[in-house]
Amino acid sequence: xxxxxxxxxxxxxxxxxxxxxxxxxxxxxxxxxxxxxxxxxxxxxxxxxxxxxxxxxxxxxxxxxxxxxxxxxxxxxxxxxxxxxxxxxxxxxxxxxxxxxxxxxxxxxxxxxxxxxxxxxxxxxxxxxxxxxxxxxxxxxxxxxxxxxxxxxxxxxxxxxxxxxxxxxxxxxxxxxxxxxxxxxxxx
Ligand SMILES: [Zn+2]
Numbered sequence: 294x295x296x297x298x299x300x301x302x303x304x305x306x307x308x309x310x311x312x313x314x315x316x317x318x319x320x321x322x323x324x325x326x327x328x329x330x331x332x333x334x335x336x337x338x339x340x341x342x343x344x345x346x347x348x349x350x351x352x353x354x355x356x357x358x359x360x361x362x363x364x365x366x367x368x369x370x371x372x373x374x375x376x377x378x379x380x381x382x383x384x385x386x387x388x389x390x391x392x393x394x395x396x397x398x399x400x401x402x403x404x405x406x407x408x409x410x411x412x413x414x415x416x417x418x419x420x421x422x423x424x425x426x427x428x429x430x431x432x433x434x435x436x437x438x439x440x441x442x443x444x445x446x447x448x449x450x451x452x453x454x455x456x457x458x459x460x461x462x463x464x465x466x467x468x469x470x471x472x473x474x475x476x477x478x479x480x481x
Pocket of ligand 1: 444446452480
């Protein structure tokens with residue numbers, strides 16, 4: 294789950310409410326079977342919009358994708374209605390403009406997947422670096438197994454095998470030798 298974005302969520306709710314109200318005004322100018330078909334379409338859009346708002350609340354990409362789809366469907370449908378009837382006034386224009394705004398707003402908020410993946414990867418690298426720093430005492434360059442015979446450079450394959458609880462770190466070769474360790478071949 295990602296961080297929430299209340300401002301964008303509220304903006305999207307207001308936009309969607311305006312779009313749906315505008316859409317209702319447009320379709321209530323219609324008559325007969327076409328009106329019924331448009332009402333069914335309207336309820337389908339509501340069904341799609343509800344889960345997308347949940348997704349947007351938690352700033353999930355799919356939430357923005359779904360609401361983009363809903364806005365695009367409304368715009369296409371309004372174009373379709375216009376082509377059939379060709380006589381709509383201010384209500385139609387306002388409704389169309391609001392739907393277009395909604396589409397643009399949701400498109401802007403659909404983050405490219407690459408950016409999202411890179412952000413996650415960066416966070417992972419940062420946390421790995423933190424772990425490394427915590428495990429390797431600063432400026433200590435040599436490591437031995439506690440009560441082991443040899444000491445190693447930090448990047449030796451043998452050093453990497455030592456469990457952190459068994460590691461003993463030294464700042465210099467002399468320090469390691471004074472503790473009774475011999476230099477492993479990685480040191481020479
Ligand atoms: Zn070694």
